[in-house]
Amino acid sequence: MTEPETHYGWDVFISYAREDYRKARDLADDLQKCVTAKGVPPRVFLDVDRDGTPVGVDWVQYLEKALRGSRYIVALYTQRYFSKGVCLSELQEAIRLTDAKKAQLIPVLMEDAAQEKIAFIANRINWLPVTHPKWFDQLRDALDLRPAASGRKLRFETTVADAVVNHTLPTVRVTVVGADGAPVPESGEPVALTVVPPGPGLNGTLVASTVRGAAEFADLSFRAPVQSVRFVAEAPGCEPAESPPIQVNPPPRPGRTRPADQDRDPPQIMTSGRPFFFSDARALVVLDDDRLTVHGFERRSRVNGAVQLAAPPRLWARGARRLAVVDWTGRVVVATPDGHARAVDLARAPGLAVPGALAFDGSTLLVGMWNGTIWSLAEDAEPEVLIEHPAGVQHLAVDGPSRWGGGGRLLVADLDGTLTAYEGGRPRAEYPLERLLLGVHRGPGHTILLGERHIYRLDDGASRPLVAELPVQPAADALIGPELSIALNDEGVGVSFDTELGVHLGFRTVPGARPVCATRDGRLVVFEYPDRSHVLMCDGRIGVTSAYPLAISADGRTVATSDGQRILILPTEELHTDAAEPEPSREETT
Incomplete structure (x- = not known):
C-alpha cells in the first residue's frame, strides 16, 4: 500500500x-x-x-x-x-x-x-x-x-509488434478518453496493465499514474514465449481496453551479422564455458566447470594456458594486464593474456579463511579474507601477509595518487561496515558506513562504495565521504564502474548512477538478475538471469538474449557469445539475435 x-x-x-x-x-x-x-x-x-x-x-x-x-x-x-x-x-x-x-x-x-x-x-x-x-x-x-462520468474509457496509443522473451518492449502508452474519443488531460487515474492469458509473465512497472491524460510503461518485457497474448489496461471509473494480439517469441541464439565485404571467420573457442575478458580485450579466460583456460584471438581455439580451481569461484578482479579469480577455498589464480597462469592457496590461517575481497595495486594482487588477513601477491613472489584487520574484510581499494607502500592509503571495508584507511601499515582514519557493502571502485581522485541503502564517495584527502540515498532499497547486487555504476534489488528493479552520485537512469530486469560485466562507460551491461540465460542491456533497454554465457569487453567493442558448443569473438556491432547454427564438426562434413 x-x-x-x-x-x-x-x-x-x-x-x-x-x-x-x-x-x-x-x-x-x-x-x-x-x-x-x-x-x-x-x-x-x-x-x-x-x-x-x-x-x-x-x-x-x-x-x-x-x-x-x-x-x-x-x-x-x-x-x-x-x-x-x-x-x-x-x-x-x-x-x-x-x-x-x-x-x-x-x-x-x-x-x-x-x-x-x-x-x-x-x-x-x-x-x-x-x-x-x-x-x-x-x-x-x-x-x-x-x-464517475459516464463514457470515460482507456485507449492504447501504441501498436506493439511481436516481442522476444526478456527484450524490453517499446514504450506502451495508454490514454484516458471521453465519450467523444478526445483525451481527458485532467484525469489522474492509476492505470494497471495485465495480459491475457497470464502465462507468459509480464515484467516491469505494471501500474502507472496518468500525466496529462496518459500513462506510459517504458520497461515491460515477457518472461516466456506464447503464440498470442493481449494487453489489458484498467483504471477506476474507466472502461478497460484491450490491445491487438501479439506473439512472444523465444530468445534465439546470439549470432553474427557478417558484413558483405568480410570473408574471414571470427575467432572461435570450442568450449561452452563462461568467458571473461582481460582489460585490453586481446584475450579472455574461460571458466568451464572448475577449469580455467586462457585464450588468444589469433586463431581458432588457441589455448595459451590452463589451471584448475579447487571449488566454485568466489571473486574476480581485473588489473591493467592481469586477471585474478579466487575460489571459496582460498585458491587464487592470476593469469596474463600470454597464458601464464599461477595458482596459490591462501587459506592457511584458522577462523573464517574465506576470501572477502580482491584488488589490484598495480601488478600486485591484494586478497582480503573474512578472518581479517590481507595477503599481498606480487608477480613471481611468494605471498606474504600485509595486514591483519581484526574486524574482517568485505572490500579493498588502494587510495591516493601513489600506490600502497609508496605513500597511498589502503582502504579496508570490514564486516561491521566500517571503512578503515591504512597508511604505512597503520590505521589512520575510520568511516562508519553500513553493515553490508556490495561494491567498491577506485577512480581518479576518489573511491566509490555502494551499500544496501546508500552510495558513498570518498575523495582523496577528505575527512568524510559524500553520501546519497539509493532509489532502490535494499539493493541486492551491484556493479561499480569507472563512469557509471548500477545497483538493483531482488525484484530486478535497478538504477545507474555516475561518479558524482547523480542518478543516470532507471531500468528493470527480472527478479534475481545478477550483473556480470559492463563497459567502462556503463552503457552496456550483461546480466545473468536465475535460469542461467544472459542478456545484454544498452542504456536501460534489453536488446540481446542468450540461453548461454555472454560477455562484453571493457571498451565495448568486442563480445564473446556462445551457441552452446563454441564461443564466438565478435565486434559488438555484428552481434544480433538471429539464430546462428553451430559450425558442423569435421565428422559431419566428411
Missing part, C-alpha cells in the same frame, strides 16, 4: 473490525468507482493484513499516521467493532480530529444490534444506517464524491 503524496494523504480512511473485512473491501471498491471534485477516483486507505507496511515500521504508528492524514474517516459500526481495542483507539482519534476540524468522522451503522454497543464517546456523532434505501448515495455526498 503506497501512501499518496497529497495534503491530506488519503481521501477516506475506513476503520473496521478484521472480521468485517469483506464489508469494508466492498465499500472501498464502490467508493473507488466514484470521483472527487477533481474528477479522479478517491484515495481510500484500507488496512489489508498490513500489506505494504514498510519493513521494520511499527504498524500501529503507521495506522495512526494514515488516520491523521485522512480527510474523512468512515467507521463501520458492528457488534465486533466495539470489542476491538484497535478500533476503539481509531474511533477515539477520529473524534479528536473531528473536534479539531482536521478531519470528519462519518460512522456507518452496518448492524442494528451494534447500536447498544456504541461507545459513550461516539454517541453524540450521528451515524448513517445501511437500512436507509439511499445510504450509499448519502455517504458518497458526505464524502464530497460524485458518480
